[in-house]
Amino acid sequence: MKAMRNLALEAWMREHGYSANALAEAVNQAVDRLRGRPGSHDGASVRAWKSGRIRWPHAVTRLALEEVTGLPITDLGFVPRGRVAPAPAASEQEESDMKRRTLVGGIAAVAAAAAPGSSTRRIGMGDVHRLQHRFAEIIASDHRHGGQLGIEQKAAALADEALNLQNSGSASQRVRANLYASAAAFRSSAMWAAIDGGRYDIAKAHMREAQALAEMSGDQAIKFRIWSHTGTMYRHLGRPADALAANDVARSLHITRRDPLFACLGHARHAATLGLTGDDRGVKRLLGCARDSFESADPDVVRPVWMTPVRDGAELETLSLAAHLRLGNYPQAEAHAHRSLTLLAPQMLRDRAINTARLAQAQLGQGAEEAAVTAAKQIPVDAATRHARVSRTLRQFTTALGSLAPDSTAARAWDDHTATSRRTAPSET
Structure with missing residues (x-):
């Protein structure tokens, strides 16, 4: 038949x-x-x-x-x-009519199911996939620009859009869980943009809402992201005890046992926080654990889009750089800086600017003023003047250079460069 x-x-x-x-x-x-x-x-x-x-x-x-x-x-x-299939039509015309x-x-x-305001509207995974596409756009904007208020506001608005879908029609429990996960993901991106931009009080408000949404979703990956970002926030605030506690929550989630790449990220971020405490042995141990987890992770497993830099190895090098720089291990920090800059994808402009600034710090820590200034001058003007973390790192670099070699040719070249940068910096409009 x-x-x-x-x-x-x-x-x-x-x-x-x-x-x-x-x-x-x-x-x-x-x-x-x-x-x-x-x-x-x-x-x-x-x-x-x-x-x-x-x-x-x-x-x-x-x-x-x-x-x-x-x-x-x-x-x-x-x-x-x-089950018996429908009987075939008696003629070609009848079959054609039936198909039509x-x-x-x-x-x-x-x-009818998709019509706005319809009482029979059915919310499905197609709606979730559209939100996930928008989330990928937010991640791409973060990689390029990072920390901008516009990214934070757009992510927060999309979180509200995902929540509004919950009340716009009927949906399966699985779809509703995915909508909560999408809302949590957007809110976590708003949180991260606020952290990256140094707006910590606002970041805490985003954090609380993101954590509640993640609990309703039951999504382990987004729970990990939120608690891991919480640890990073407290690290930037200079509160290592709170940062370590938040990292421990992330590292205790069972997704870190199911997928070694999440374990790698958890260990590496914990190591970066231990760098604040001067725990050289702890940093080296955790970075070794992170490396082991990275090498045992299956590269072909489908993971959230925000895990791409972790899968590529760039994030491990970035966090290793941060940990060793805080410890004053400048040669190790410089080596990780070079490796991170090699591994970072072209669109990762924000991370490239930050790691270049850290490279300059690591070289300056070894007394290589000329090389340090050469590296720092490679940072694009808009990143140097408009991104909070890049600007802060460069201010620290300027202070250190002025202390170590105030009358050097390198220091004068850097002063000229920064003066020119301020004049040519793009406006905030």
Whole structure:
């Protein structure tokens, strides 16, 4: 018997703009969230569902399809095994009429579910995926600019948008959990932008809301991010005891046992905080643990977009640089600075500026004034004048240079450079 096409699935894909490959990718990601490893579907799998050759996918695939679409599996046109399929049409005309009625009905149902203000609106994973796309845009802005008030405000607004979706229609428990996770992710980015910009009181307010949303979501990855950022915030505030306590919360989450890359980040951030306490032995031990975890992590596991610098190894080098710089281990700090600058992706402009400033500090700590000034002058003017952490690091560099070699050629060259930078700095408008 000829397989009947799954017109309901085709209608949903058409309405929501999914190609076969895009739906396969979304299902694979949903499978990963359900069982801890991604699915293996591809465009051919989806075409088999559409053609009717596969009428009832495996259980985990069915759950993943329901998560992606927000619809029961039978509403997507799939038929349980053992159930009698609809009888074939008596003629080609009848078959054509039936297909047209099914297609129009499917599109109408999807459109009704998506209509704003409709009492039957169904919130699905398609809505979550759109939010996740916006989250990736926030992360990209942070990597390029970092700490800007505009990024903080946009992230906070998107957190509110994710929460508003909760009240705009019906949704499965899984979708609601993902909406809370999205809201927590946006709020954590607002928190991080405030930390990065030195707006610590505002960062604490974002932190409290982000932590509450993360608890409602149950998402381990976003819980880790928030508590890890909390540790960083207290580290920047010069409160190492609070920073270490927050880091311990992040490091105790079971995601660090399931995925060594999270353990790597937790160990490295803890080491950076221990640098404030002068614990040289503790720093070296934790950085060794971080390195071991990094080397044992599976690079092919699908992780949140904000973990990309960790996966690339750049974040481990950055945090190692910060830890050794605080300890006054300048040769080690310089080595980590060079490695971090090699590993940082081109779009990581904020981190490149900060690590270049730290490189200059490490070289100055070894008495290499000329090399230090040469490095510091490579930092773009807008980052040097508008980014809080870069500006603070360069002020520290200027003070140290003035103390160590106030009348040197390097110091005069740096004074000339900073004076020119102030004149040519972009305005805040």
